Amino acid sequence: MLLLGVTGGLLRGLRYRKVIRSVTNLASRTEVTYRQGQSPEPRIREYFYYIDHQGQLFLDDTKVKNFVTCFKDKDFLVFFFSRLRRNESGRYQDLFPFLSLCGRERNFLRCDDRPLVFTHLMPAIRDTATVSAGAMGESGAPEQLSFCWGGDKLSVPFHPESLYMQPSSGRVYHPCSEHLGGVGLVRSALAMELSPFFVYPPGQGQSGQPTHFLWAGQRHTLTNEVAGCLPREEGTVPGDGGVG
Known part of the structure; x- marks a missing residue:
C-alpha cells in the first residue's frame, strides 16, 4: 500500500x-x-x-x-x-x-464533491518561479491556495477573479489542474473567510450571483470560467462547503 x-x-x-x-x-x-x-x-x-x-x-x-x-x-x-x-x-x-x-x-x-479541496489561503511564496496575474503579495508573487492539507507542497496560485459561487448551493470553487477536473472546491471554513469580499448586484443582497470580488485593493470582475466544469446536478443541496 x-x-x-x-x-x-x-x-x-x-x-x-x-x-x-x-x-x-x-x-x-x-x-x-x-x-x-x-x-x-x-x-x-x-x-x-x-x-x-x-x-x-x-x-x-x-x-x-x-x-x-x-x-x-x-x-x-x-x-x-x-x-x-x-x-x-x-x-x-x-x-x-x-x-x-x-x-x-x-x-x-x-x-463527496471534488477530488481537490482548497483548505488554506497562504501568503505569496517568495521563490515562486513563475508569477501570473492575480492577487500579489509583497514579494510580487501571487498568493497561494493550498489544497488537501498539503501546505505549500500542494498549492496553486490564487486568482480572485476566477472564484465561482455555485448558485444553488453557495459552494465556492477555484480553478485547478486539468487532470483533476479543472476545478477544486473551497472548503466551508475558507469560503466563509472569503465571503465578505464578494460583491453582488444592487438590490439583490447575497441572494443573487456575485459579480465582483474585492481583494488586495482591487475590484476583480468574476469570470465564472469554471462553471462549465461543474455538472448541473452538483451543488443542489445547500449546506456544507457553502458560504450561506
Missing part, C-alpha cells in the same frame, strides 16, 4: 483484511464490491479512498469519518495527491473516478 512506505507500516495489516465492502453508486444504482489490498493480478494491489468536502482523506471503508480518522501525514498526502489523475484504468471508473498510482499499487479515489 502506498501508505506503508510513508508512515512506516502504520496499517501494515491492511493488506490481509478479509472484509469485503460493497459501495452503491446512487446515480446508477450499481453496486461495486472490493476488498482493501485485493490483488486482481499477480503483484498488483488495490486500495480505495474517499475525500470529503473538507479535503479530509480516508480509507473508503472507514466507518466513522472525522478528523481523528482521516490521514494527516503531510508527506503521505503530498505523495498521494501529486500522483492523482483521472481513473482511465477500466476498473471502478464509475464510482472511483480518480486514481493515484504508486508502482504496482492502484489507489482509487471517490469524493
Whole structure:
C-alpha cells in the first residue's frame, strides 16, 4: 500500500483484511464490491479512498469519518495527491473516478464533491518561479491556495477573479489542474473567510450571483470560467462547503 512506505507500516495489516465492502453508486444504482489490498493480478494491489468536502482523506471503508480518522501525514498526502489523475484504468471508473498510482499499487479515489479541496489561503511564496496575474503579495508573487492539507507542497496560485459561487448551493470553487477536473472546491471554513469580499448586484443582497470580488485593493470582475466544469446536478443541496 502506498501508505506503508510513508508512515512506516502504520496499517501494515491492511493488506490481509478479509472484509469485503460493497459501495452503491446512487446515480446508477450499481453496486461495486472490493476488498482493501485485493490483488486482481499477480503483484498488483488495490486500495480505495474517499475525500470529503473538507479535503479530509480516508480509507473508503472507514466507518466513522472525522478528523481523528482521516490521514494527516503531510508527506503521505503530498505523495498521494501529486500522483492523482483521472481513473482511465477500466476498473471502478464509475464510482472511483480518480486514481493515484504508486508502482504496482492502484489507489482509487471517490469524493463527496471534488477530488481537490482548497483548505488554506497562504501568503505569496517568495521563490515562486513563475508569477501570473492575480492577487500579489509583497514579494510580487501571487498568493497561494493550498489544497488537501498539503501546505505549500500542494498549492496553486490564487486568482480572485476566477472564484465561482455555485448558485444553488453557495459552494465556492477555484480553478485547478486539468487532470483533476479543472476545478477544486473551497472548503466551508475558507469560503466563509472569503465571503465578505464578494460583491453582488444592487438590490439583490447575497441572494443573487456575485459579480465582483474585492481583494488586495482591487475590484476583480468574476469570470465564472469554471462553471462549465461543474455538472448541473452538483451543488443542489445547500449546506456544507457553502458560504450561506
